[in-house]
Amino acid sequence: MSDYTPPIDDIRFVMNHVADLGGILATERFSHVDADSIDAVITEVARFMADEVAPTNVDGDRIGSQWHASDGGPATVVTPDSFKSAYEKWVASGFGAMPFDPEYGGADFPWISAIAVQEMYTTSNMALSLCPLLTQGAIDAIHAHGSTEQKNTYLPKMMTGEWTGTMNLTEPQAGSDVGAVSTKAQPIADSDGAWSITGQKIYITYGEHDLAEQIIHLVLARTPGSAPGTKGISMFVVPKYLLNEDGSLGERNGAECVSIEHKLGIHGSPTCVMQFEGATGWLVGNEHDGMRNMFTMMNNARLSVGLQGLSLSDRAFQQSLQYAQDREQGTAPGAPKGAASPIIEHPDVRRMLMTQRAWIDAMRALVYTNAAALDRADAATDADEQRTWRELADLLIPLSKGLCTDVCNEMTSLALQIHGGMGYVEETGVAQHYRDARIAAIYEGTNGIQAADLVGRKLAMRSGGVITDLLDEFDLRVKELADIDGLATFPDRLSEAVWTAREATAHLVSIAGSDPRSLLASSTPYLRLLGTTVCAGFLAKSAIAASNGADYPADFLSAKVTGAKFFGEQILPTTAGLLAAVTSRADDLFALTSDQLL
Structure with a gap:
């Protein structure tokens, strides 16, 4: 089982010399951020991830998240103890708020710096990293489309990670075809604009867990008389606990995790079946704008999934490189006759390692350039310049998500191959990367x-x-x-x-x-x-x-x-x-x- 060594120099090099971090920081939009501050963040995050998060990865796979029925109350989901400790330290670090609006507690750093943090988090423990990733998407949607009250109520604690968020889209009959959603929303009479939400959602990442005291669900549902298909969908914010007038947590809302999935990989991340039984929710944005609201967070989310392909490829490469250096088998060309050579000296093993390494550099260049294009579009002051950067970012999104996750399946498979028979044995741990990687080519749009x-x-x-x-x-x-x-x-x-x-x-x-x-x-x-x-x-x-x-x-x-x-x-x-x-x-x-x- 290998440790994780964050590739700080590789990250710095691609940020500065491929993605042009200096050009981003030279814009007025990000003039409040300097390169030394970003460098300091990368250095400290690298230490934190290697020391605090990476050691929890095996627990996530072997212990996993556990669903427990409750007598007379909602079921609970329990994560490994090591997850809780690491997540608590993550919240205390404040790094999760780095790229977000300072009005609600963020530091307003460019997105490319958040991608660097995400890379190290995901490589350390993909299953745990999915919790802040889903929260990120919910933050983006509320920030772009929520009311002033909703932003003030939810965003500060979501940005720190004290509260987490989910996106509730998929239903048993409505996977990629979101227009088939059937969850219902009925207005509640004599209320402050509240709605009653009823229906079932599946594949909800961290829909229930014990890492945070509050979970903010964003739920797609249909209002009475809405048009069929995607045009009739609205988005609602549905908190796990209703809030008292002073902002403290009140009574439990009608949203419950009725089961979690038994999956090929990412066992530490609970993938929940959520049942909404008259849960109280509030519109996010306008009625029937649910699909438009959802697509607000789509580019960043798809880029982050592409990043998972890079991250898991790197974790698997680091482990296979260490094994190839330590494992002696056969006599390599040029070695003394009868001597046992480290398998890294055999040409075919070296070919596999070089393939992994080259693709990792390539994926990192693609993903970070994609993030830089998003930042440059955000920072542009001229309409033509903004269009040019936005077009580039939009073009690179399906490449980042599709190519990186497809290649990751191949690179984690090569890691098993380098291990030989030991790669097929769970005790070495390399099979976990192969299993964890497989979902990335499927979710957030196959x-x-x-x-x-x-x-x-x-x-x-x-x-x-x-x-x-x-x-x-x-x-x-x-x-x-x-x-x-x-x-x-x-x-x-x-x-x-x-x-x-x-x-x-x-x-x-x-x-x-x-x-x-x-x-x-x-x-x-x-x-x-x-x-x-x-x-x-x-x-x-x-x-x-x-x-x-x-x-x-x-x-x-x-x-x-x-x-x-x-x-x-x-x-x-x-x-x-x-x-x-x-x-x-x-x-x-x-x-x-x-x-x-x-």
């Missing part, structure tokens, strides 16, 4: 939905112009790469991948209006093709910065250049093989009847 969003909405932005603008930037970067010694064929491979991405993009733009089935059939290979190319383009920026002698140790900079070269030579060429899948029609997918598939 990766098929991310691919559909990419070709259906993001491709349509300026008829593919947002994508081709980014590819133009990479073409310019190829010329800079050609002047760097030691990159071998990386510039040529990047140029070829950019050409392939252009061909794929032009094809999809040409069929978007005439062949929607083929467009969607091409969406998943296109996401992989474009996402891999974009990662290579960002790694090119990393390699250029490293070769220009950034203020880091020489070995660190050399490793950045070598990692980019490896990605360019051994991973990036896969994009060429995806072009045929992107340009194929959907006919083959439907050539067999459903009976023939049996």
Whole structure:
């Protein structure tokens, strides 16, 4: 079982030299924040996560959260003792409030700094990190759409983590099809605008737990006479405990966790079935604006799930690297005859480790650049500038979420493979990362939905112009790469991948209006093709910065250049093989009847 070593230098390097933290802090919007303050936060968070949170990860998997029925009262959910201690210290640290509005207790730091904190939290213990992640989404929705009273009532304690939040969307018959929601909301006569909420929600992360005294549920429901589909959905805030006039906790509301799911992974995170029986709630925003309100938090939430792909890949890599250094097996090429070599000396093991390392650098470059684009859009004072950054952020969201979580399934699988038979044995702990990772490609919109969003909405932005603008930037970067010694064929491979991405993009733009089935059939290979190319383009920026002698140790900079070269030579060429899948029609997918598939 490996410890977790936060990759502080990697985080600092990508923030400063790929995502351009300096450019963000130079804007008037974030002029109150300085680089030294962010650096200090990263240093202290790294210590906190390694010492306080990472050791709880095994408890989350082996003990898990436990549901308990209660005689005459609502059921309870008990988390591992180590979770409670770590979460209490997290609340005391104040780091959770860092990116939020200072009017309600936040520090108003740029989102990219919150992403750095989230990366280390998620890598330390993904199951525990999901509690503040869901709270983040609820904060975003209330802050954007809630009344002044709701903001003043809920946000200060949610920002500190004293109170947590949930998003209650999914129902047994309404998964990705949110428009099928059937939970009902009835106005309560002679009340202060309160509503009675009745229905069942499933897959509610931290819908019930013992980490905080209060849980603020955001619930999608239908009001009387509302239109069918998504247009008839409204959002309500439903606290676990009603509040007294002085703000203290009052009587228990009619919201109960009736069971928790038994899952493949993230056992420490309770995934709850919530029953609302005449629970009292209040509208957030206007009636029938529930879907619009929900999408307020969608970009940040999807980016955070993409970050989970990076984080779990890194935790699995650290463990597999340690094992490969310690485990002796066979005689490696060049070793004395009959000597037992550490398996890291065997070429195939080294290939797997290099693949993990290169993809981790690539994912970090993608996710942090995505966060930086959100910050730059937020900070822009000119409408055209704001549109440019918002378009880039919107384009990168399905790549961050879809690509990083797909790749994470592969990287955690490689970690098992490096362990050999011991990887299949639970005692080593590496299987936990593989199991925990699997959910990330499913929730917050399956990766098929991310691919559909990419070709259906993001491709349509300026008829593919947002994508081709980014590819133009990479073409310019190829010329800079050609002047760097030691990159071998990386510039040529990047140029070829950019050409392939252009061909794929032009094809999809040409069929978007005439062949929607083929467009969607091409969406998943296109996401992989474009996402891999974009990662290579960002790694090119990393390699250029490293070769220009950034203020880091020489070995660190050399490793950045070598990692980019490896990605360019051994991973990036896969994009060429995806072009045929992107340009194929959907006919083959439907050539067999459903009976023939049996």
